[in-house]
Amino acid sequence: MILIRCPYCDEQRPEVEFVYAGEAHISRPQNPNLLSDDEWAEYLFIRKNARGVHYERWVHAHGCARYFNAARNTVTDKILMTYKTGEPKPSVEEIAEAAK
Amino acid sequence: MSSNQHSNELTIDQGVVLAPVLTGASHEVSVVLVPERARFSLRVKPSNLKALSEASELDLPEKIGASTLASSTKILCLGPDERLVVSDVTSGGTLRRMFAELSSQISFSYADISHRNVAFEISGARAVKLLNTGCPLDLCLRAFPVGKCTRTVFEHAEITLLREGEYRFYVELWRSFAPYFVRLLEKAVKSR
Ligand SMILES: [Zn+2]
Numbered sequence: 094m095i096l097i098r099c100p101y102c103d104e105q106r107p108e109v110e111f112v113y114a115g116e117a118h119i120s121r122p123q124n125p126n127l128l129s130d131d132e133w134a135e136y137l138f139i140r141k142n143a144r145g146v147h148y149e150r151w152v153h154a155h156g157c158a159r160y161f162n163a164a165r166n167t168v169t170d171k172i173l174m175t176y177k178t179g180e181p182k183p184s185v186e187e188i189a190e191a192a193k
Numbered sequence: 194m195s196s197n198q199h200s201n202e203l204t205i206d207q208g209v210v211l212a213p214v215l216t217g218a219s220h221e222v223s224v225v226l227v228p229e230r231a232r233f234s235l236r237v238k239p240s241n242l243k244a245l246s247e248a249s250e251l252d253l254p255e256k257i258g259a260s261t262l263a264s265s266t267k268i269l270c271l272g273p274d275e276r277l278v279v280s281d282v283t284s285g286g287t288l289r290r291m292f293a294e295l296s297s298q299i300s301f302s303y304a305d306i307s308h309r310n311v312a313f314e315i316s317g318a319r320a321v322k323l324l325n326t327g328c329p330l331d332l333c334l335r336a337f338p339v340g341k342c343t344r345t346v347f348e349h350a351e352i353t354l355l356r357e358g359e360y361r362f363y364v365e366l367w368r369s370f371a372p373y374f375v376r377l378l379e380k381a382v383k384s385r
């Protein structure tokens with residue numbers, strides 16, 4: 094069982110309490126009317142599918158019920174760090190520091 | 194659980210009826226259905242928490258996982274802006290009127306969820322072992338001290354767990370999950 098640190102509860106909690114919620118840091122375009130179909134499709138469907146560090150959303154569904162962000166290595170499945178929604182995307186250095 | 198207790202009659206109002214189970218439980222652990230309670234889901238932004246605490250004279254816990262208890266009213270902080278208030282039915286009426294009054298002065302929301310949940314009290318020396326048959330949390334006293342509460346899971350049911358004593362837990366869950374929950378407990382007690 095993987096333990097995930099919820100940044101709101103500030104605790105390591107069992108994976109079964111969490112639900113994955115897709116790639117993080119994707120903001121909805123301010124004015125969708127100005128977008129071409131391709132640009133809109135890009136926003137809706139195109140994701141990084143990174144090999145390595147991936148920024149993603151999780152929700153502590155059976156806990157505090159909050160959404161938060163995580164940086165996870167998709168090769169090792171190790172969750173390197175978690176942080177609150179609205180906080181800036183951490184740099185590779187910050188992630189390495191947090192994962193120590 | 195001894196068979197002469199009224200609580201053995203696990204009949205829950207609002208249409209959920211449980212067979213009188215858990216009769217096989219030893220004195221080391223007992224599971225008792227808590228009588229009807231009033232419940233409110235209270236949502237208030239951290240910036241309004243103090244004002245609401247003062248105006249309502251309720252000791253609203255600030256930190257996730259913290260709980261307070263005053264006479265018959267338990268208040269559990271389950272999320273950054275979420276508190277569960279559980280009281281006896283009579284106090285519930287008073288709380289409901291007070292929340293209605295205060296809602297014109299302070300920005301917060303309250304929803305009456307009295308009949309959504311049922312509660313069980315699980316106590317005894319083997320209470321932790323019994324809970325851990327379905328709940329993955331570390332329930333040792335250091336990790337989960339008296340007064341701590343949280344939403345978590347018991348097998349496939351979501352539960353709200355509060356430790357009221359070293360050997361005493363208060364568990365709430367949606368009433369439709371109650372038969373499932375009790376059957377699992379019964380099985381765990383019997384198979385030890
Ligand atoms: Zn949480």
